[in-house]
Amino acid sequence: MGRKSNFYLILFLLALGGSLIALLRHMETGMPLLPGQEQLVWQVEARIDFEASGEPVTASLSIPDEKLPGFEMFEEHAASPGYGFSINDKKGARRAEWTKRDPLGDQSLYYSVQFLKSPFNDGTQKAPLKAREIPEYWDEALTLAADVVLDRARETSSSATSLTRELIKLLNAGNDDQNTALLLSTDSDRAQLLIELLSKEGIATRSVMGLYLEDARRRQTLTPMVEVWSGEQWVLFNPESGETGVPEDLLLWHRGGLSVLDVSGGSRSRLSFSMIRQSMPATHLANVSDENSLFSAIGVHRLPVEEQSMFKLLLLLPLGAAVVVFMRVIIGIRTAGTFMPILISLAFLQTSLVPGLVSFISVVAIGLLLRGYLSRLNLLLVARIATLIVLVIFVISILSIIGYQMGYATGMTITFFPMIIIAWTIERMSILWEEEGPKEVLLQGGGSLLVAILAYMMMQSTLLKHLTFNFPELNLVLLALILAMGNYTGYRFSELRRFRDMEPPH
């Protein structure tokens, strides 16, 4: 019995320790226990990769202004071991510059910046200089085509902004018209083409590189956009969608003439962004200098953004694991594969629930049909699973394409499901079908989905997301809970039903 009481003591200490650390963190750093009492902060990290050849390197990156439409800069820093770093402000264009004498091999430079959501709006409404020259490489045919397209746009418009809108419409109509087709074929960058056309018309433009902010995204790139001077102010256009104005989730990273990234002394340079949404207590924002406390040192917030967004997901996993343990041990639901439901629910987090459910069920159902044929071929297990993986990828590609053609972008989200897991699921379900019949398949498949949905709903909850990410120590409490359930010897809920008709012998 001593071992048992020891066990419960450990559980108690785990739970107590977890909650105490969380409480201390709350008092020390002012991190609120409930979500919603904090300000939204976007942390964006730009990463420059290039190959250095041993010559002196200068890398220059355009970085955003301190005040942008909808955002206000809060903090910025660069991380790049061994490099000299400075921020220059030339003619209103801020640039970060890294320098090093003789680096060799693959180099990675980081620039990280935090932006607060703010109602501030663009104040830099300086009138532009004159319109730019049209490019020299336009030959006669191109000039003619440009004239035709401009004529057509001019007819249905009345101002610089409406002309831009019409032009975008014409360009997006794409290859139906030979003139636009010709223009598009010479210039792959639509924003650049739009600027050139507008310049020809004598309208002042600025090229803009925008960054769409989405929580916990990695390897994002900038979206080229165009700003057009309407006579009084700059109006932003998205040349792909024709959307005007600055969307709420768009960060104007780069504005104006110069290039976004210049690397001299290196080759194959690449720029990518990762970003994460954080909530920061107002008090924390007030005293940024108090960064050296123990809690901020061991908090997840100190990690590079790329890792942070991964941790955001990782720290949710214990929650899913606890749901699985609860459903199996206390409720007694049968699932196909012990922790497969967690993987499904992780995929749901990416796809959102209903599209995820629809695509998962359809892929598995089609897979089962195909697997039915495979079982007649008498293949060996490894070959059978490998065949299934290939088939699943085909099915997913076809569904994505059909979905896309029918106008559902959600068709693409199927790719978030882990293929190998789906293939295994189909294999297990199919064996189950042969051995135990379709009823068992429905039971276990339904059980898995039910657990996955529950885990998804837990992991989706704002409160739990906030707690697991900002108070990682609370996972100790979860651990204690899982351990306690692991030692539960009482009846499962399902057993109350299973032994329902049991009668003692006469």
Next chain:
Amino acid sequence: MIALWHNYQRMRSTGVLGMNCRNVEFISRYNERRLYPLVDDKLQTKLLAQDYGVPTPKLQFVVNTQHEVNGIESKLEALDSFVLKPAEGSGGKGILVVTGRAGENFVKASGAEISIADVKRHMTNTLAGLHSLGGRADVVIVEDVIAFDDQFAGYSFEGVPDIRIVVFRGYPVMAMMRLATHASDGKANLHQGAVGVGLAIDSGRCLNAVQHSRRVTHHPDTGLDLGKIDIPGWRDLLLLAAQCHDMTGLGYLGADIVLDKNLGPQLLELNARPGLSIQIANGRGLLPRLRHLETLPDSRRWQAARRVDYVIEHFREDATAH
């Protein structure tokens, strides 16, 4: 909700063993992991049984490699009837029963004829792991066919009636007979619709019978009265089951036994994680007997025969001995 609470109360009072309790308090406490291969691999079980003198269908030979399959005709020639079995098969998969010959061909239990090529393909598939858990490479066991006791001819539809005895710390605690039905497709799986007949542990007489968890009195296909079931030589079965503890060292196990017309009870296979349905077939929970046996001193090292006598005396069905 109230009905569920009622169920809970009744289960507690009859001492029904739940899955969690079985796993935590019995399987993980009394069954050492390292012993599992002894029962998960039927070849090991069989060899062990032969060493301990526990009766089991006679092993003819083992096919270990694909190479041996090619020249298998000469080895099969000497056998009129035989059973092919994967050593690590699950749920009765991959078992081929050949009961006789028709010229060049073999005759299956169902009466269908198959050629030597079919037999070889079956062996190849088994070796490659088609029938084993997780698709691991396996070996083929070739053993004697059981001559079923005619006494139970009408009690099982197509399949083979087998007797499952749960043994705890070497003491048989509960027994049931599983009868295949049309609904279970000739398989002796209770949740597929086979009939489970609870047998009195002291006498081997029918206590209670269930199909799909509901009480039945007659076999649903053959209409025979299940209440008349009375296993002959019951003590030998108990003895056989009790010996399985000595030979494997597993504290909590299920022994599957069949009756051979000439050779008496034969051990088919062992299970280190026996299911809980035996309680439904018997209409009573396992816990009172398990708890009773847990109170016995650890130092007691009784012979199987003495343990069987203890069980017959203490777990009597007609009296309330325990």
